[in-house]
Amino acid sequence: MTATIIDGEAVAAQLKEQVAQDAAALTAAGKTPRLAAVQVGENPASKVYTNMQAKQCESVGIDYDLRNLSDDITQDQLLAEIDALNNDPGVSGVILQMPLPPQLDARSIQIAIAPGKDVEGMGTTNMGHLFYGGGICAPCTAVAAVELLKLTCPDLAGKEVVIVGHSEIVGKPIAMLLLQSLNESPTVTVCHIATRDLAFHTRRADVLFVAAGVSQAKWRGAQARAKSSGEELVVPDLSPLISADMVKEGAIVIDVAINRIPKGVDEDGQPLKNDKGKTAIQTVGDVDFEGARERASAITPVPGGVGPLTVVMLLKNTVACAQAIAAES
Numbered sequence: 001m002t003a004t005i006i007d008g009e010a011v012a013a014q015l016k017e018q019v020a021q022d023a024a025a026l027t028a029a030g031k032t033p034r035l036a037a038v039q040v041g042e043n044p045a046s047k048v049y050t051n052m053q054a055k056q057c058e059s060v061g062i063d064y065d066l067r068n069l070s071d072d073i074t075q076d077q078l079l080a081e082i083d084a085l086n087n088d089p090g091v092s093g094v095i096l097q098m099p100l101p102p103q104l105d106a107r108s109i110q111i112a113i114a115p116g117k118d119v120e121g122m123g124t125t126n127m128g129h130l131f132y133g134g135g136i137c138a139p140c141t142a143v144a145a146v147e148l149l150k151l152t153c154p155d156l157a158g159k160e161v162v163i164v165g166h167s168e169i170v171g172k173p174i175a176m177l178l179l180q181s182l183n184e185s186p187t188v189t190v191c192h193i194a195t196r197d198l199a200f201h202t203r204r205a206d207v208l209f210v211a212a213g214v215s216q217a218k219w220r221g222a223q224a225r226a227k228s229s230g231e232e233l234v235v236p237d238l239s240p241l242i243s244a245d246m247v248k249e250g251a252i253v254i255d256v257a258i259n260r261i262p263k264g265v266d267e268d269g270q271p272l273k274n275d276k277g278k279t280a281i282q283t284v285g286d287v288d289f290e291g292a293r294e295r296a297s298a299i300t301p302v303p304g305g306v307g308p309l310t311v312v313m314l315l316k317n318t319v320a321c322a323q324a325i326a327a328e329s
């Protein structure tokens with residue numbers, strides 16, 4: 001069997017059009033959606049994200065309002081900033097850029113974002129809605145992953161779904177989203193680092209979600225070890241967590257992971273270099289894509305699967321918050 005490739009870019013483009021139309025309707029009513037992004041300190045990785053968010057927002061007619069705050073801000077000062085955004089009627093949604101400096105408690109700040117502006121769906125109220133069903137915003141990646149599954153396989157009743165990864169941002173919300181129907185939910189198994197026999201679970205999955213980021217964690221670990229010891233970098237085995245033989249014939253595979261790892265190693269075991277003399281990096285998921293596509297019935301690529309849709313879910317949530325605020329005023 002050769003799998004159908006689930007085209008996240010195409011689904012994202014379609015949804016983006018709808019979001020742009022909804023944003024335009026709000027603008028026509030004098031209520032242009034506005035996403036406030038809170039960035040504490042300088043962080044090159046966050047800068048990549050905020051630039052991307054700014055571009056994406058602009059492309060659908062959402063105002064993007066980046067708040068750069070000093071990296072020595074205290075917890076109370078940051079909570080006051082969040083409170084001001086919560087009470088600003090011109091702000092539709094608030095996103096907190098991670099990571100935060102060590103003096104700040106990320107979770108309590110995330111929770112302080114008003115539920116109606118919590119566009120990442122990471123606060124306790126929106127997480128609670130996920131449990132009961134309903135609510136405005138659910139975590140973007142989880143919604144994107146489930147959306148791609150539902151477009152591929154609308155009837156999930158009784159199917160065996162296995163999720164690898166149990167983070168608050170991906171694995172757990174995927175499980176909750178899948179369990180919302182009283183009579184037509186799949187049977188959901190959630191695996192994680194302490195799961196004893198991962199292959200036993202994945203091999204019986206009609207649907208396999210994978211969100212662990214194992215290869216990247218190994219690569220980062222090797223780099224950190226080399227840096228702290230001053231010894232030569234030893235590239236570990238970076239083969240995917242999910243090999244083809246761990247995928248059931250005919251399964252649907254949704255690979256959420258984004259691993260940025262070396263493209264390969266030279267004869268000395270050192271990472272291959274690009275033409276600028278830096279490590280040549282590739283982006284891959286947690287699944288052996290080439291092997292798994294010969295067994296699965298459908299599979300998401302990395303990149304080009306869940307990632308593009310995740311970004312659009314953030315825009316969708318921002319517009320949904322703006323619509324809810326407009327309806328109340």
Ligand code: NAD
Nearest residue numbers: 141165166167170192193211212213256257258306307310
């Ligand atoms: P996390 O580090 O918070 O959680 C990792 C999860 O994987 C944990 O539940 C852990 O127990 C599990 N795990 C780790 N090693 C394992 C192993 N050997 N076997 C089984 N389970 C194992 O990570 P996260 O934030 O949930 O992200 C997971 C992956 O998803 C990462 O690759 C991340 O880059 C990617 N991600 C993608 C998007 C997107 O838009 N596509 C968004 C967020 C995260």
